[in-house]
Amino acid sequence: MRYNRALLLLVLGSLPILRAGAALTAVALPDPGVPGFHFPESEATILTWVNDLGSGSPGAAAASDNITRHGWGLWTALTLETAQVDNGERLRVFETWYTPQEIDPQPGPTGQSVPARSINISAARHRAPLGNFVQFEHGLDPRDRDLLAQPSGSETVFGYVKFDPTAAAHVAAQQLLSTVSLNKLLMGGAQGIPAFPSTALTLKSAFQIISSRKLVDGRYYRLNVWSGPPATPQAWAPYQWPGVVWIDVKGGGSGSGQIDTLASTDGGSRTDQTTYPVSSMINHRISAMEALQFNRSQPGSDIEPGDYAVLVAMHVAGREIARWTWQTFWWSPTPDDPQAPSSEATAAARPAQLQGAPRNYAMSIGYDMTTPGQPNTGGQNAGAAYFTYNPYLEARFGVANLPDSMPGNDPSGRPSANNVGVNCNCMSCHVRANYNPNNLATAPRYAGARYTDMNDPQFAGTLQVDFLWSLPEIAQ
Ligand code: HEC
Structure with a gap:
């Protein structure tokens, strides 16, 4: 079985073009040819941008340009069309990636050992099915059920979470969607799951x-x-x-x-x-x-x-830095001058390589929780918050949806409760992601923009999941 699968992978990998009907292959992020864009960028380089931006140093403007270019570079690359076809239409790069369901556990016959994990490479692979978002349906544990529910009567968006091939391989190799393996890590005393490689990209798209x-x-x-x-x-x-x-x-x-x-x-x-x-x-x-x-x-x-x-919205996160890079995109009728939390300056930085429909999307980007920035551990909820959110995904959240919010300052430094969706910051909510099988009441939950220490005592008794909320929510 294993041998056959490896052989199949080998054969698939050697096919230059896959025609309709052939198995779809998840492709690595291509180089979109955007000048100055590198992927993966070194952690030191990105952290320097983040620090320069947050410190308001003379390098702040250049740092902002670099971060914006990086976000657009990712978007340009992952929306490029591939040669692969499904239902008569070409697939874009992100459409070839894996949903967590495709790397789901295959429970072993005995139920004793950690189930064997594989990535679906079957010929039956198609565009991923569009489903409900956990984020809207229910939270991580029973306390949060219905917390992020859709207001009734509203038009609903559907979509999926996806992992690029290297992130998917990590999930498969470390069996991160198996509660058996997550429990073993927790019981073995691990603070968190093994970190994803710097090439890991994850996304959440809404249609x-x-x-x-x-x-x-x-x-x-x-x-x-x-x-x-x-x-x-x-x-x-x-x-x-x-x-x-x-x-x-x-x-x-x-x-x-x-x-x-x-x-x-x-x-x-x-x-x-x-x-x-x-x-x-x-x-x-x-x-x-x-x-x-x-x-x-x-x-x-x-x-x-x-x-x-x-496609109305897409979130993209990359593991190039320990706290991940966060950028989000939504369709805009005014892509040259989009509304906050994007801006005309962000739109003006779209690279020439970004063409066609993907050029009509606005971007909001935030590579830190606060400015000036706080260290990964030992910092405090001080300074001004960055608001980074997607209108179609987070804007709907009210106070009840974000129970672990903490008052702070808005981006201009004025006191602000920072407890609703339009006061969210991607990193602030994702840094809190944890696996909490014992339903500890102290475990971190969803929050608006704020600082969270990666060694916060609230994590005690939980397993940190390298910022990916979908892992504990989907693990079985
Ligand atoms: C209030 C909490 C919260 C905020 C704010 C938030 N997310 Fe998420 N995010 C989640 C949850 C919960 C999931 C789990 C999947 C789902 O909802 O179906 C998720 C899933 C994701 C995923 C899929 C991979 C994963 O983490 O499991 C990406 C990528 C992502 N979010 C990016 C972003 C970006 C970019 C932003 C900011 C623009 C953002 N998120 C803001 C809670 C949040």
């Missing part, structure tokens, strides 16, 4: 499914679009945003920045200027298999083969 039955005039889909954070920090879910645009599945629309603030549900307020072609978004057609899987997992959704899935 809106444009069900043909929800179209106005058989072609226009009403999409909530971000028009910036609310004046008073509060839960700010897509259905609360003041504007929409119309996505035309037939490719029409001259939209170049306008949004429809009347947002009539029947399309009465739609104009050509508030209409955008579906090709302006990263999209794919739902395959027969995808429709079947989706309708089975989301009863009542009745999506059909040929419907579009459009």
Whole structure:
């Protein structure tokens, strides 16, 4: 069995182009040819950028440019099209990567030993199924169940978490999705799981499914679009945003920045200027298999083969530094001048190599929790916070969703509760990720922007999972 699998991998690896029907192969992050972008960048280099930015030194502006370039370089590379085809459409790099479900445990026959782990390389591999997010559904333990629930009635996003081939190989080799192996680490006295390699990348993508039955005039889909954070920090879910645009599945629309603030549900307020072609978004057609899987997992959704899935948001994290790099992207009708937490300056730094639909996404990036920066251990919740979040993913969170928040300062240094989604920082929530099989009440939970010490006493009795919340949530 093992031998055959190795042989298959060898054969697959030697095929230059995979045609439709062939097994899909997860590809390593390609070099997008963006000048000045290197991956993996050395930890020392990235930490120097972070320190220069946080210290406000003369190097701060250059540091900001370097961090922004790095984020765009990652985005350019992982949205590049590969030669691989599924359902008649080319796959982008990230679409070839592995979901945690593809590296799930194969429980051994005895149930005694740690289950053998493998990565799915079967010929039946397709685009990953779109599912619910744990982050919205329930938390890590029973205390957090329903904590990050979707407000009812809101249009839901679906998607998946993915691991690049090197991150997936690490998960497989260390059996990080097996509670048996996580328990062994914990009982053996480990503080955390073995660290991922510097090449590890993980992502979380969110799609809106444009069900043909929800179209106005058989072609226009009403999409909530971000028009910036609310004046008073509060839960700010897509259905609360003041504007929409119309996505035309037939490719029409001259939209170049306008949004429809009347947002009539029947399309009465739609104009050509508030209409955008579906090709302006990263999209794919739902395959027969995808429709079947989706309708089975989301009863009542009745999506059909040929419907579009459009990418509204994507989170990307990389293990180049111990606390990971964090960048997030969302589709914007004004990609040249996007709303906070992105900016015109961030958009202006998009590299020339970023072309087509991926160029229409805004980026928010934060490689630290606070400025000035605090050390990984022994620091304090001081200085100004960086707010880094995705409108389609975190903005909906209210106070109840972020129980371990801690008051601090906003990015301009004014006192701020930092306890809602629009006051989030990726690193601040992910640094707290832990495996807590004994349901210790003291274990770290979700939080808004704040500092957390990697040796915080709250971790006692838990296993730190190298910042990846999905591991303890999916491990079985
Ligand atoms: C309040 C907590 C919280 C915040 C803030 C947050 N995340 Fe997450 N994130 C999660 C949880 C929980 C998961 C587990 C997967 C899921 O939700 O389905 C996750 C999953 C992920 C994953 C998949 C890999 C993993 O960690 O398991 C990535 C990548 C990611 N988040 C990036 C980001 C980025 C980038 C930001 C900031 C823009 C961010 N996250 C903000 C809680 C958070």
